Structures are given as C-alpha cells and as structure tokens.
Amino acid sequence: MLAAVMKGPGQLDVMEVPTPEPGPGELLLKVGSNTVCGTDLRILKGEKTTGVRPGVVLGHEIAGTIAAVGEGVTGYAVGDLAVITPVVTCGNCWFCLRELEHFCEKSIYYGYALDGGLAEYCLAPEFVVKRKNVTVAKPGTPLTALSLVEPLxxxxxxxxxxxxxxxxxxxxxxxxxxxxxxxxxxxxxxxxxxxxxxxxxxxxxxxxxxxxxxxxxxxxxxxxxxxxxxxxxxxxxxxxxxxxxxxxxxxxxxxxxxxxxxxxxxxxxxxxxxxxxxxxxxxxxxxxxxTSNSKRRHTEEAIHLIESGLIPADVIVSHTFPLEKAVEAIEFVSSGEGIKIAVVPE
Ligand SMILES: [Zn+2]
Ligand SMILES: [Zn+2]
Known part of the structure; x- marks a missing residue:
C-alpha cells in the first residue's frame, strides 16, 4: 500500500510499504479520509519530537471503513464506518483512574508512535481495539466529515x-x-x-x-x-x-x-x-x-454531532489532496490558504 512515512525531520516520503495484516484481536481500517493539522507540520519540520518514532506513518485524524476483522473481535463488521481516537491510553494510571485519561502517563499516539492515517490502510492493534479507540459511525456519514472527529x-x-x-x-x-x-x-x-x-x-x-x-x-x-x-x-x-x-x-x-x-x-x-x-x-x-487533547467520550460526542449534520464539515474541509500529494497537503497547511485539508486515498 501507499503510505506517507516520516523518515526523519523534514523528510516525508510517500512510498510503498507492506499492507498490515490484522491478527487475532486486531482491526484493519481502509482509510477514507485523514485531515491534516498544524501538529503534522510541526512533526514534519522536526519541531515536535517527543513520542515520535522515526519511520512512522503520519496522520492522526483518521476515518475509514473496516476492511478486516481479526479473530475474536466482536462489535465490528467489515464495511462499518469507523473513526480512530488517536490517543491510546493505559486505563490504569492515576489520571486514567480519575477520568482524566487524556493526561495518561503511558499514552501513545497515532501518527507519532503508531502508524497513522496518511496511508491506504491503518491497523488497530489488539490493545487499541481493547481500549475501544475504534468507534463505529452511522452508515452514510461522509468520511471527510468523520475525519474531523479528532479536532472536534x-x-x-x-x-x-x-x-x-x-x-x-x-x-x-x-x-x-x-x-x-x-x-x-x-x-x-x-x-x-x-x-x-x-x-x-x-x-x-x-x-x-x-x-x-x-x-x-x-x-x-x-x-x-x-x-x-x-x-x-x-x-x-x-x-x-x-x-x-x-x-x-x-x-x-x-x-x-x-x-x-x-x-x-x-x-x-x-x-x-x-x-x-x-x-x-x-x-x-x-x-x-x-485544553489539550480529548477523551474517548468526546470522540463519541463528536461522531453524534457529525452524524446529525450539525457540523458544517463541507465548509470546514475546504481542500482535498490525494495520498500521493500528502507532503504538499501538509505544506499547504502552513500557507494559510484554505481551512482544513483532507487527504483522501484514491
Ligand atoms: Zn490534529
Ligand atoms: Zn493511563
């Protein structure tokens, strides 16, 4: 599959990588839209390095369609529309136990450490599925709108x-x-x-x-x-x-x-x-x-608002780039032109 791989500061390559194969307990998402934001630009420029793994696929505003359901996973079906909450928390630390999970001491992030949504496919490993970081949306909800769930x-x-x-x-x-x-x-x-x-x-x-x-x-x-x-x-x-x-x-x-x-x-x-x-x-x-970040309950609330048509996503997502042009899409964010930019794999 095609993916935007961050080789190092300032170096993002759109290249062929192996398509992830979901094992037991895992889910595979076919990415329908990944909106990009200033954070992606800061990671790309090397201004944001904490928790960023060289070689990671960028993108943390991820919406798509379930493409494969690993053995033993329940509650998801191939074809379901789904959004990934990019902050994956531990559930057991001091903050997680006090409903402040967005401050989790052990959290890891999509597009930083976990391969993100600037790719044709995106994997949810077992611990991500177990933490319910993959949330299903109503059929027919536009995927570009759903990729706004994280910022929303x-x-x-x-x-x-x-x-x-x-x-x-x-x-x-x-x-x-x-x-x-x-x-x-x-x-x-x-x-x-x-x-x-x-x-x-x-x-x-x-x-x-x-x-x-x-x-x-x-x-x-x-x-x-x-x-x-x-x-x-x-x-x-x-x-x-x-x-x-x-x-x-x-x-x-x-x-x-x-x-x-x-x-x-x-x-x-x-x-x-x-x-x-x-x-x-x-x-x-x-x-x-x-405010920094959000909790999984905000993912759910954001999905409900988008499903209800209450968020003017078609105005806010002003430009769409193909995955091949992921670098240009991220650079476009810094130009100040447009509002929100979505990368949509062909
Ligand atoms: Zn963002
Ligand atoms: Zn925690």
Whole structure:
C-alpha cells in the first residue's frame, strides 16, 4: 500500500510499504479520509519530537471503513464506518483512574508512535481495539466529515472546560478550522452572540457564512471596543484563544467581563511567556482554562454531532489532496490558504 512515512525531520516520503495484516484481536481500517493539522507540520519540520518514532506513518485524524476483522473481535463488521481516537491510553494510571485519561502517563499516539492515517490502510492493534479507540459511525456519514472527529473532540473537551451558558456572548480569536469548530459548538451550547476576530478576510467571510454575529479585522479595527459596544460595556462572558499568538492571552483577559472565562485552546510557541498582570485575574475573578487533547467520550460526542449534520464539515474541509500529494497537503497547511485539508486515498 501507499503510505506517507516520516523518515526523519523534514523528510516525508510517500512510498510503498507492506499492507498490515490484522491478527487475532486486531482491526484493519481502509482509510477514507485523514485531515491534516498544524501538529503534522510541526512533526514534519522536526519541531515536535517527543513520542515520535522515526519511520512512522503520519496522520492522526483518521476515518475509514473496516476492511478486516481479526479473530475474536466482536462489535465490528467489515464495511462499518469507523473513526480512530488517536490517543491510546493505559486505563490504569492515576489520571486514567480519575477520568482524566487524556493526561495518561503511558499514552501513545497515532501518527507519532503508531502508524497513522496518511496511508491506504491503518491497523488497530489488539490493545487499541481493547481500549475501544475504534468507534463505529452511522452508515452514510461522509468520511471527510468523520475525519474531523479528532479536532472536534478537542474542541468539545475545551467547551467542557470553558463552558457556555444560554445567552452568552463568546469571543473567538482566530477563524481557522479550530475557531470555526468553536463557533459551531458555542452556538449549539447556547451562545446568542458570537464575535470572531481574524486578520484574514477570507476566514472572516467563512466565519460570517457559518453564523458569526460580528467579525472583526484585528489589524484595522479596535476589537476591545467592538466587544464593549456589543455587551453594554461589560465584556464577553467567554473568550477562546484559537490561534497560538502570545499577545492574545493578555488581550483575552481584557475582552471578558468581571467573572468571565478565558480558554487558552491553541498551543503557543515553546518557551514563550506573556507579561500578564496577575491582578487582572485576581480582581476580575477570571477563570482561565486550557485544553489539550480529548477523551474517548468526546470522540463519541463528536461522531453524534457529525452524524446529525450539525457540523458544517463541507465548509470546514475546504481542500482535498490525494495520498500521493500528502507532503504538499501538509505544506499547504502552513500557507494559510484554505481551512482544513483532507487527504483522501484514491
Ligand atoms: Zn490534529
Ligand atoms: Zn493511563
């Protein structure tokens, strides 16, 4: 089969490799779509090395069709649509036992250590199947939409942390794929006013098309004033940072009302620091949360939202590349063009 193999930093080869053969307890997925994200780019550039095995097949946003069911596996049938949750946890460590499995001390990841979804086929070894990291979706659900389950799962984990209540005003900094998913789930959770900020005109247009009430060009408009004007001077109930720029952290603290909530959802440059005055958090009683990763329950919730047609996947997945062009697809992510890029094996 064809697979995008990470030979070393900066070296991704799309090449022929043996097709995995599922043994007892294992499942084989025929990949239907694997969306790529900034993490793949960081792995490819050698900026992210922890847990990355040289020779691994990249890709962790994996959706496909069950192609073979190993002996003894129940609950799956050939032809089922399925999604792989890329973080495989141990189930027994301190965090796993406290429903914080996404912090599992022994977790391993698809596209880092386990061969990922930028290939024609993807194997779920026995321990992955036993941990129920392969989840079946309803027949007929588009596979490109299902490949959004991983980023959407992370966004749902974020929502659990930052919370949205009926009637809230939410500000989302960044209208890339993650910002647009936050827009969608904030609306579903009851936000009645959503303000999105992004310097890109095309991204603002997409945000508007997907229902953002106000879009702001932060380079040419005063975002703080816009938010104040829209909230009788109070500030937003919640602000989500969906783009990893350090200066946005201090800005987010200013954008929320007294008692408001801020989520540092995006990853920030390694070792960066912000000159935030902690008194802003102290006097304003701001709740600051972060988000990294998701749990298996978020996979299930994300699948339900996608099956129900509540996620505008056809807008968010803006470009499709064939597997042969996996390198170009990952490089395209850094160009800032398009929204979310799916790699679809022919
Ligand atoms: Zn990702
Ligand atoms: Zn664990």
């Amino acid at each position: 799962g992370c966004v749902l984990n974020g929502l659990t942390n930052y919370k949205v209540f009926l009637g809230d005003t939410a500000v989302i900094l960044g209208a890339g794929p993650i910002g647009l998913l936050h827009l969608t789930v904030c609306r579903l959770a009851g936000a009645t006013q959503i303000i999105m900020s992004d310097p890109s005109e095309s991204r603002r247009a997409t945000a508007k098309a997907l229902g953002a009430d106000i879009v702001v060009d932060p380079l040419n408009e005063d975002l703080l004033q816009v938010v104040k004007d829209a909230t009788s001077g109070r500030g937003a109930d919640v602000c989500v940072i969906a783009i990893g720029r350090l200066e946005l952290f201090a800005q987010a603290l200013d954008l929320v009302r007294l008692g408001g909530r801020v989520c540092a959802f995006a990853g920030f440059p390694k070792g960066g620091s912000t000159g935030v005055d902690p008194n802003v958090i102290h006097y304003n009683e701001i709740t600051v949360t972060g």
